[in-house]
Amino acid sequence: MSAPAEKEYVGGCHCRKFRFKFTNAPFEDGAGTVDRCTCKFCAQKGALWLYMPERLFTLTSGSVEELTLYEFYKQVFKHYFCPTCGVQFFFKDTRGAHAEPMVAVNARTVDGVDPEKLSVKVFDGANIL
Structure with missing residues (x-):
């Protein structure tokens, strides 16, 4: 039996005030990749970014x-944080570098995803931003 082409994921911030869902090809088993950005901001947070068209991402709470x-x-990346617990679970990419508006979800905030099982590629943000 083959893996589904798309799967619904849910997640949110630590205090659960903000929750989200999105549809994406399975990535949590290493089949897809997430980005580890080398810019100082992302490196300090340890975020692992999964890009997707904004239309596939929905806040379900908050x-x-x-x-x-x-x-x-x-100001090309709009970084959003929970004002209560401080967790950043997504950002909007407003560079216009894609065919449609994009968001990036921090894979560490997706329910049931083990970061140790992700396929991570380096995004050289330190030298392009």
Whole structure:
């Protein structure tokens, strides 16, 4: 039996005030890759980013307006944090480098995903941002 082409995932911040869901090809078993960005901001957090079209990502609890927004450098990445527990679970990529609006979900905030089983590739953010 073959693996499903797409799967629904759920997750959220530590205090569970904000929850999300998204649909993506399976990635948690190492079949797909996540990015480990080398920019200082991402490296300090240890985030592992999974990119997807924004239309596949939905907040199911809480709203974007309730989140804390952090921007730096050219403000092309909109980093959103829970104002209660401080966890960043996604950001919006506004560079316009993709065919459609994109978000990146921190794979560490997806329920049931073991970061040790992920296939990680390095994204050289330290030298492009």
